[in-house]
Amino acid sequence: MAVFGRSYRVMANGFDYALTRLPFAVQEIHPDNGAEFFNLNLLRYWQENIPNLHVSRSRPYQKNDNRFVEENNHSLIRAYIGYDRLDTQAQLKVLRQLYEKLWLYHNFFQPVMRLQEKEYVSPLQYRRKYDQAKTPFDRLKEKNILKESAQLHLEALRDQTNPMTLRNQIDELISHLLSLPALDQAETVNVFDTLIQEADTSVTLSFEPTMPFR
Secondary structure: OOOOOOOOOHHHHHHHHHHHHHOOOEEEEOOOOEEEEOHHHHHHHHHHHHHOOEEOOOOOOOOHHHHHHHHHHHHHHHHHOOOOOOOOOHHHHHHHHHHHHHHHHHHOOOOOOOOOEEEEEEOOOEEEEEOOOEEEHHHHOOOOOOOHHHHHHHHHHOOOOOOOHHHHHHHHHHHHHHHHHOOOOOOOHHHHHHHHHHHHOOOOOOOOOOOOOO
16 A cells, blocks of 8 residues: 555554455564654554554564565566656555555466475575465465455455456556656645545455454
């Protein structure tokens, strides 16, 4: 989820929204060591909303501690929008629309393989064995942690989504996003105007969320 800046207010708002999207309970979070994630306000936020939540953290300068997130910074973000600075409300609105489409596209229609084992063969050479490619949603179903209503809703959402149409919508949103002008030096943005509203969500949830959206 795209948020405007790194203040506590926008970070908490982003977490509120993320928790409404999850069809299962959160047991642990493992962010990086950025001050936007680790500060007294956010630690209090998690304690109040999910008292039994386990909060872990990455070791400094050890990116592999959060390797699945780090690799998706490219495959789910930079591969689509590049590295340009996005700093206007108009760009933020389009970026959120894009993320909604990518949420469907990658979770329902993009199979991924997971490394099962890595065998040493010779100097500088390894033989890697992967499992069968599956979509993130199929892997989630295999865990048998979804309530029946949540699983039926997500299956219906997948079945009614045309992947070709979805991909065309993604391309159109990317073109629109890249055509928008950057923030003028004389302009300012009120971060309270950038907060996610319940009406902004384009994917309707019919299962009970982890917590109500505020």
